[in-house]
Every structure is written in structure tokens, then in C-alpha cells.
Amino acid sequence: MMPQLGFLPRRACAALLSQMLRPPRAACLPAVCCHSQVAEVMLTSQLKPHQEKPNFIIKTPKLCEVPFARYLAMNKLKKMKRYQVGKVWRRESPTIVQGRYREFYQCDFDIAGQFDPMIPDAECLKIMCEILSGLQLGDFLIKVNDRRIVDGIFAVCGVPESKFRTICASMDKLDKISWKDVRHEMVAKKGLAPEVADRIGDYVQHHGGISLVEQMLQDPRLSQSEQALEGLKSLKLLFEYLTLFRITEKISFDLSLARGLDYYTGVIYEAVLLQPPAAGEEPLHVGSVAAGGRYDELVAMFNPKGHKVPCVGLSIGVERIFHIVEQRMKTFGEKVRTTETQVFVATPQKNFLQERLKLIAELWDAGIKAEMLYKNDPKLLTQLHYCENTGIPLVVIIGEQEQQEGVIKLRSVATREEEVIKREHLVAEIQRRVSQP
Amino acid sequence: MMPQLGFLPRRACAALLSQMLRPPRAACLPAVCCHSQVAEVMLTSQLKPHQEKPNFIIKTPKLCEVPFARYLAMNKLKKMKRYQVGKVWRRESPTIVQGRYREFYQCDFDIAGQFDPMIPDAECLKIMCEILSGLQLGDFLIKVNDRRIVDGIFAVCGVPESKFRTICASMDKLDKISWKDVRHEMVAKKGLAPEVADRIGDYVQHHGGISLVEQMLQDPRLSQSEQALEGLKSLKLLFEYLTLFRITEKISFDLSLARGLDYYTGVIYEAVLLQPPAAGEEPLHVGSVAAGGRYDELVAMFNPKGHKVPCVGLSIGVERIFHIVEQRMKTFGEKVRTTETQVFVATPQKNFLQERLKLIAELWDAGIKAEMLYKNDPKLLTQLHYCENTGIPLVVIIGEQEQQEGVIKLRSVATREEEVIKREHLVAEIQRRVSQP
Numbered sequence: 001m002m003p004q005l006g007f008l009p010r011r012a013c014a015a016l017l018s019q020m021l022r023p024p025r026a027a028c029l030p031a032v033c034c035h036s037q038v039a040e041v042m043l044t045s046q047l048k049p050h051q052e053k054p055n056f057i058i059k060t061p062k063l064c065e066v067p068f069a070r071y072l073a074m075n076k077l078k079k080m081k082r083y084q085v086g087k088v089w090r091r092e093s094p095t096i097v098q099g100r101y102r103e104f105y106q107c108d109f110d111i112a113g114q115f116d117p118m119i120p121d122a123e124c125l126k127i128m129c130e131i132l133s134g135l136q137l138g139d140f141l142i143k144v145n146d147r148r149i150v151d152g153i154f155a156v157c158g159v160p161e162s163k164f165r166t167i168c169a170s171m172d173k174l175d176k177i178s179w180k181d182v183r184h185e186m187v188a189k190k191g192l193a194p195e196v197a198d199r200i201g202d203y204v205q206h207h208g209g210i211s212l213v214e215q216m217l218q219d220p221r222l223s224q225s226e227q228a229l230e231g232l233k234s235l236k237l238l239f240e241y242l243t244l245f246r247i248t249e250k251i252s253f254d255l256s257l258a259r260g261l262d263y264y265t266g267v268i269y270e271a272v273l274l275q276p277p278a279a280g281e282e283p284l285h286v287g288s289v290a291a292g293g294r295y296d297e298l299v300a301m302f303n304p305k306g307h308k309v310p311c312v313g314l315s316i317g318v319e320r321i322f323h324i325v326e327q328r329m330k331t332f333g334e335k336v337r338t339t340e341t342q343v344f345v346a347t348p349q350k351n352f353l354q355e356r357l358k359l360i361a362e363l364w365d366a367g368i369k370a371e372m373l374y375k376n377d378p379k380l381l382t383q384l385h386y387c388e389n390t391g392i393p394l395v396v397i398i399g400e401q402e403q404q405e406g407v408i409k410l411r412s413v414a415t416r417e418e419e420v421i422k423r424e425h426l427v428a429e430i431q432r433r434v435s436q437p
Numbered sequence: 438m439m440p441q442l443g444f445l446p447r448r449a450c451a452a453l454l455s456q457m458l459r460p461p462r463a464a465c466l467p468a469v470c471c472h473s474q475v476a477e478v479m480l481t482s483q484l485k486p487h488q489e490k491p492n493f494i495i496k497t498p499k500l501c502e503v504p505f506a507r508y509l510a511m512n513k514l515k516k517m518k519r520y521q522v523g524k525v526w527r528r529e530s531p532t533i534v535q536g537r538y539r540e541f542y543q544c545d546f547d548i549a550g551q552f553d554p555m556i557p558d559a560e561c562l563k564i565m566c567e568i569l570s571g572l573q574l575g576d577f578l579i580k581v582n583d584r585r586i587v588d589g590i591f592a593v594c595g596v597p598e599s600k601f602r603t604i605c606a607s608m609d610k611l612d613k614i615s616w617k618d619v620r621h622e623m624v625a626k627k628g629l630a631p632e633v634a635d636r637i638g639d640y641v642q643h644h645g646g647i648s649l650v651e652q653m654l655q656d657p658r659l660s661q662s663e664q665a666l667e668g669l670k671s672l673k674l675l676f677e678y679l680t681l682f683r684i685t686e687k688i689s690f691d692l693s694l695a696r697g698l699d700y701y702t703g704v705i706y707e708a709v710l711l712q713p714p715a716a717g718e719e720p721l722h723v724g725s726v727a728a729g730g731r732y733d734e735l736v737a738m739f740n741p742k743g744h745k746v747p748c749v750g751l752s753i754g755v756e757r758i759f760h761i762v763e764q765r766m767k768t769f770g771e772k773v774r775t776t777e778t779q780v781f782v783a784t785p786q787k788n789f790l791q792e793r794l795k796l797i798a799e800l801w802d803a804g805i806k807a808e809m810l811y812k813n814d815p816k817l818l819t820q821l822h823y824c825e826n827t828g829i830p831l832v833v834i835i836g837e838q839e840q841q842e843g844v845i846k847l848r849s850v851a852t853r854e855e856e857v858i859k860r861e862h863l864v865a866e867i868q869r870r871v872s873q874p
Contacts, residue, residue: 123811
């Protein structure tokens with residue numbers, strides 16, 4: 001059966017995982033359930049590039065695209081789109097660190113291949129929105145930036161090129177510690193001139209939408225950097241596509257976003273939950289719940305001939321999400337729906353099993369997930385309670401009167417409102433209701 | 438990534454598995470993807486019952502409900518419904534035996550709990566139909582019988598009770614070898630009196646629908662067996678429910694069906710593919726593709742206090758199905774669809790990327806799986822070829838004329854027929870088309 005993950009009940013685990021296993025519509029791909037042993041400790045040694053590069057350091061990947069790139073390189077694939085949910089193990093001390101399981105699931109989506117600019121990138125952000133909305137974790141925001149803008153800021157502010165990566169790593173801490181502390185680290189520990197740090201500080205406080213992109217394109221200092229301009233032009237195009245995808249209200253161009261991983265080459269993004277902890281409660285401290293970006297050079301590093309395959313992707317922080325849900329269940333007594341039933345078939349009368357069976361088969365055949373009690377003559381109250389307890393949103397009620405009149409009652413469990421509809425319209429009406437977001 | 442299973446290409450594997458991972462609608466449950474090491478060799482030793490029963494032999498389970506029963510017993514669960522797809526390993530000699538992988542997936546559905554008679558049993562058969570239809574393996578038939586009828590036949594034919602299990606095992610071979618050979622085994626090897634074997638032979642040739650159940654209920658000899666009567670009455674009720682579920686044309690009451698496993702206590706069933714091999718080709722010899730039955734006593738055997746939990750379930754023979762698909766791909770060049778895309782968004786004109794993005798987002802938001810090329814100005818022919826190659830059934834075509842008239846073209850890839858519909862009816866029309874079986 002389901003292995004117990006941390007303290008989250010098995011059924012809740014299964015329900016969440018199953019939600020992730022349902023591939024996003026935009027992905028249009030079967031979810032591949034894999035079983036790949038990615039011990040973090042192994043990664044560093046495996047990542048020895050064939051061309052010896054001095055100072056090539058790869059950080060412990062929190063959410064990582066490294067196995068996918070290896071796969072592409074080893075199989076000489078030039079184009080691929082995949083959505084994957086798989087089990088991963090991590091070497092870690094036996095105690096379960098806050099929000100870190102030793103065995104957990106990884107869930108990611110990637111698009112590899114040479115395509116027209118920003119179309120796959122926009123799709124990744126659309127998919128991220130779809131997955132996070134589907135998980136019903138509450139309101140979220142996706143911070144977007146571009147690695148070339150980060151590097152451009154460093155260049156125009158006067159960071160020596162040898163310090164780019166280490167300053168980037170400091171900047172990556174901005175979601176956890178204040179700018180004051182990050183500045184201190186940059187200056188006192190990493191030897192950055194205070195005025196350089198202050199110039200960076202001027203930039204990283206900005207966040208906004210497409211107008212901020214346009215403002216930065218006009219910025220006298222930043223526009224001197226060729227790569228910053230490239231990054232800003234890319235983001236401008238990206239925002240146009242995001243507008244067409246109707247998700248701009250979930251997206252924030254955030255100049256403080258750095259993403260610690262070294263392999264990103266273009267757009268980078270990170271989703272954070274906006275829901276604050278309840279008064280008097282410990283804040284959840286779970287960081288980002290999903291992240292990703294463009295990594296155009298990584299595949300080449302695994303390919304003996306150095307062939308390049310541009311990639312863009314995202315990872316869902318499964319263990320963090322599990323941790324959040326677990327906390328909420330403990331703190332607020334929130335429930336996780338453990339069935340996917342869309343409609344329950346009920347009756348207030350005796351001797352209606354046959355009608356219920358006929359009706360439920362009709363719903364199943366129409367692709368509707370329906371359930372009923374395995375009882376000849378259940379009480380109506382028992383049936384309605386069952387729906388309330390399991391979170392089934394709709395009830396179809398069939399009784400003698402309905403049968404005589406050729407109608408059916410459709411009841412909303414939440415509002416307890418009932419509507420009488422013609423029997424022959426039932427399937428279409430349910431399909432209409434369940435397809436609404 | 439996806440591990441390679443035998444010779445089936447990874448993407449075909451993934452597509453098939455994903456089809457199985459999509460839980461049947463009737464199940465209404467998330468598919469649980471597990472990772473349970475069930476080496477067959479372990480099973481026998483684990484199955485030592487706590488009450489010592491002499492002569493308790495469990496056969497190597499081909500398709501087995503043994504881990505589920507253990508789980509219920511160990512967790513003291515009295516009621517549960519689960520659909521599971523998980524990886525299983527088997528100890529076997531390194532060569533891959535025909536149709537037997539050492540690492541494969543197991544896929545099963547079970548309902549545990551005390552419910553009104555035959556309702557969950559009928560649901561299992563409905564689900565079996567749904568899964569097998571969904572896998573598009575061609576026509577199939579589900580043979581149904583009842584363990585009590587098998588035992589009743591043995592009793593009234595004069596089989597000594599001590600020989601029931603071994604004679605049942607012989608009978609189980611009827612789908613592979615002829616009655617003549619089975620009779621020979623019963624008489625020559627198992628010491629059954631020839632006239633007893635002949636009496637069994639009279640029964641096992643029968644197969645049919647509910648009328649055969651009624652005929653057997655009137656059978657002067659068989660109706661002397663109390664347990665045969667119970668089995669027949671159960672099947673009569675089952676057939677009534679299957680009629681309401683509209684699947685009787687897929688079901689055959691088959692008196693030759695024995696199911697080798699010892700733990701079945703009531704209804705038993707086994708699905709076979711009907712498609713014959715092409716002329717001149719080797720027959721596929723893959724046996725049944727799905728099987729199951731009622732096992733009311735198994736949980737009690739794992740429970741220290743012997744508490745009973747009635748169960749009924751089914752297993753899909755994943756490796757056999759993989760093997761069949763693999764053979765067909767080799768023999769007939771059949772393709773397995775590796776995407777789930779329902780609609781493709783295309784344009785015959787340049788500068789229509791924005792319209793395509795707007796349109797595709799609208800489809801995604803309505804829950805429709807849609808795809809388009811990541812290209813600013815792709816050629817129409819390239820787009821249509823893509824649909825033909827990947828098996829996408831529908832194409833939405835938007836061009837200047839359509840845009841001006843507020844319409845859209847909907848093209849069927851198979852028939853190449855095009856229909857012009859109003860833009861605002863597009864989502865509803867696609868939903869209508871994709872929800873049709």
C-alpha cells in the first residue's frame with residue numbers, strides 16, 4: 001500500500017499524489033511514474049563535467065532538472081516534453097528535519113527543444129498555475145525574473161565577474177532574510193564594496209508587472225548591459241503571452257529573485273503561497289512550493305560532443321506541499337478530500353436499487369465519477385451524511401415522484417439547494433457543472 | 438525516467454501505464470502508486486497462517502489479492518475500496534520468459550466490507566469492462582462462475598472432498614488444453630473414477646447468459662447441492678445488476694471456469710481477448726488479461742483474532758497486456774498513442790500566434806487537453822501532419838476569415854471533415870465530442 005510519508009495520513013497522501021499524477025491539461029502527456037534513485041550525495045560526483053571546468057560548483061539541488069538533462073543527453077534526444085511524478089530518496093540523518101522527508105515524491109514538467117522564443121516558457125508558467133490551483137493550497141504568486149537580468153544588474157552595479165555566483169547565492173536568500181542581512185553578507189563576508197551592494201539594493205526592491213519591465217528597459221544604467229536588455233526583452237514577450245493566457249494576476253516580475261542553481265540561463269521563476277499563518281500560530285516557513293526556469297546549456301554538459309538542447313521546466317515541491325497540508329490538517333483541522341467522486345446517486349425510497357444502478361451506469365458511461373451506497377435500501381440521511389463527510393459536491397436524487405414525472409433532483413451538498421431537471425438533461429447538466437472551475 | 442519493460446518502447450509503456458493510472462470512474466478513488474516488493478518466493482513463507490492448517494497450500498499467485506488482505510488485517514480495517522497501480526518484482530531466472538518480466542506493474546481494484554449481496558461484485562465487473570475498453574485491446578469476454586458452483590458440481594458428480602482442490606486445479610487448465618486432456622489428467626494422474634470425470638465433463642461444456650443460470654437452477658442433479666444453489670442464486674442476482682449496468686454482452690456464465698487460486702469463496706471471473714491472431718502468425722498465447730473474484734475468508738487468515746472482512750476484487754494482467762501490445766506493434770506495426778491531446782489548435786495564416794495562444798488557454802481553462810506547435814508561423818500542412826502522426830483526433834482552425842465572422846473550423850483528423858461553428862459554442866461542442874465514447 002501507500003507508504004506513510006512523515007505524519008501525513010496515507011489517504012491524504014494518496015489524494016494529493018493522485019492530484020499531481022493527473023497531468024496538467026496543457027501538458028497533454030501521460031504522467032510517467034518513475035522510480036529513480038537520486039541520492040543527493042551522488043549528484044555532485046556524477047556531475048563531473050567532461051570538459052574540466054575549474055570552479056564549477058553545483059549546489060545541492062533542492063528542486064532539480066539534472067536527471068532530465070542527463071536523460072536527453074544520453075539518449076541523444078533533441079525534442080521532448082514530459083511530465084513526471086516519481087519517488088526519490090535522499091541521504092539524510094535519521095531524524096526527519098522540518099519539511100524534509102528522506103523518501104518523497106518529485107514532480108516536474110519540462111519542455112526540451114529549439115522553439116520560437118518564450119512560447120514553451122509561457123506554457124510552463126500556465127502549467128504551474130494549473131497545478132497549484134488544482135492542489136487548492138490557497139492563493140499563490142509566481143515571482144519571475146531572468147538570469148541575464150540578474151547578471152546584468154551585477155555587471156552595471158560593479159560586481160566583479162568572479163563574484164557573480166557567490167553574490168547571486170546571497171541574493172537568493174532574500175525570501176528568507178532581509179535586505180539588510182543580505183547586504184551585510186555581501187559586504188562583510190564576500191568582500192563587496194558597500195556602494196556596489198547599495199546599487200544592487202536599489203534594484204532588488206522592485207517588483208511589478210509588464211510596466212516594470214518597460215521601466216527597466218528605459219533604466220539608464222541597466223540598459224547599458226546587453227544581457228540585461230536581452231532578458232528584459234524576453235520578459236516583455238513572456239508577459240504578452242501570459243496576458244493571453246490570462247494569468248498575469250498570478251505573476252510578479254521580481255528583481256530580487258535570483259534562484260541559487262547555477263544552470264539557469266534565461267527566465268527563472270518561483271511560486272510562493274500567500275496565505276499567512278493564523279494569529280498566534282507558528283509561521284509555516286516552507287519557502288517556495290514550485291520553481292523552475294530555462295536551462296539551455298545543461299544538456300550539452302552531459303553530451304560527449306557538447307550538443308546543445310535548450311530546455312525550460314518546473315518542479316513542484318511535493319514534500320513542502322505535503323508538509324503544508326499536514327500542518328494545516330493539524331492546526332486548522334482541514335480535511336483533504338480522499339475521493340474524486342463528482343456525483344452521488346441517492347434515493348429517499350425503498351426498492352430503488354435498480355433505478356440507482358441504471359442511473360449510476362449511465363453517469364459512468366458518460367465519463368462522470370459517481371458513487372452510491374452498496375445497500376439495497378439506505379436511509380436518505382445516511383446518504384447525505386456520507387456526501388458531507390467525504391466532500392462529494394453533488395447528489396442526484398431519484399424517487400417515485402421523480403420517476404413518474406421523468407425528472408431528477410440535483411442537490412448541491414454545500415448549499416443544500418435542490419433543482420429539478422429533466423431526466424434526459426441530467427448528464428449534460430452534470431457535465432456542465434463539473435467542468436466549471 | 439521510465440524503465441524499459443521488456444521490448445516495449447518507453448513511451449508506449451508510459452502511455453499504457455498512464456491509461457491504467459487513470460482510475461476507473463466507478464472507482465472514484467485516486468490511483469495509489471505504490472512500490473511494494475512482492476517477490477513471489479516470499480509470499481509462500483509470509484502466508485503461514487497462525488492457526489496451523491494442514492494441507493494449506495497457496496499456489497504461486499499469478500494475479501493476486503494477497504497483499505491487500507494482509508494490509509486490511511494488519512490495519513484492522515473493515516471497509517475499504519482501493520485502486521492501485523504499483524511496481525512488483527519477481528524472482529526469476531535472468532532470461533525473460535515469454536510474457537513474463539522480472540520487473541513489472543500490478544494493477545488492481547478491490548472492495549472490502551460487509552455490503553448487500555452482489556452490488557460490489559457487479560461494480561467490479563463494470564470496472565473490468567471499463568478498464569479493458571479503455572485500453573483498446575480489441576474485443577474481450579469476461580467468463581463468470583462461482584466457486585460454490587464449481588464445488589457443487591464436484592460434490593454432485595461424486596468427487597471425494599479431499600480431491601476438490603486438485604480436481605479444481607486440473608479444471609483450471611481448460612482454457613489452455615482440451616477437455617480430453619484435462620479428463621486424462623483427472624483420471625490417470627489424480628485417480629478420479631472415469632464416470633465421475635464424465636459427469637463433470639457434461640457440466641463444463643456449458644456457457645451462456647442468465648438463462649443458463651436459470652436452467653442450472655432447475656438441473657435435477659446440481660440443485661441437490663446447497664452450495665451450488667447459493668452460487669446460482671448469487672449469479673442470478675449478479676446478472677440482473679449487470680443488465681442494469683448494460684454489460685451483459687461482455688459476460689458469459691462459463692461452467693468451465695475454475696480459477697486456480699484457493700482463496701476464492703464466491704463469484705469468480707476472468708477476461709480473455711477475443712481477437713484471433715492474423716493468418717500465418719503465431720497465436721499470442723497470453724491467457725487471461727484480467728481476473729478476480731470474491732474472497733471472504735482471506736483477511737481473517739491474517740488477523741490474529743480471525744476477524745472476517747468480505748472482499749471482492751480484480752487484477753489487471755499488466756505484463757500480459759504489455760506483451761500483447763508489444764507483439765501487435767511488432768507484427769502489425771500498430772501504434773500506441775503516446776499523448777492524450779484531445780484537440781490541436783492550428784492556423785493557416787501568418788501572425789496568428791496571439792489568437793492561437795488565447796484560444797488554447799480558453800480550452801485548457803475549460804478542462805480540455807489541447808496542444809499547438811511552439812512556432813510563430815507554422816505551415817498548415819505541418820500542423821495537420823503532426824495531428825495525424827500523434828493521433829490527435831480534433832483540430833480547431835482559426836484564420837482571418839473565421840476571426841472576422843466570429844466562427845471557428847473544427848476538423849476531424851480521421852475523416853478530414855470540417856465543420857464551421859460559432860466561436861462561443863466551441864468549448865461546449867468540443868466537450869460534447871470528447872465525452873462521447
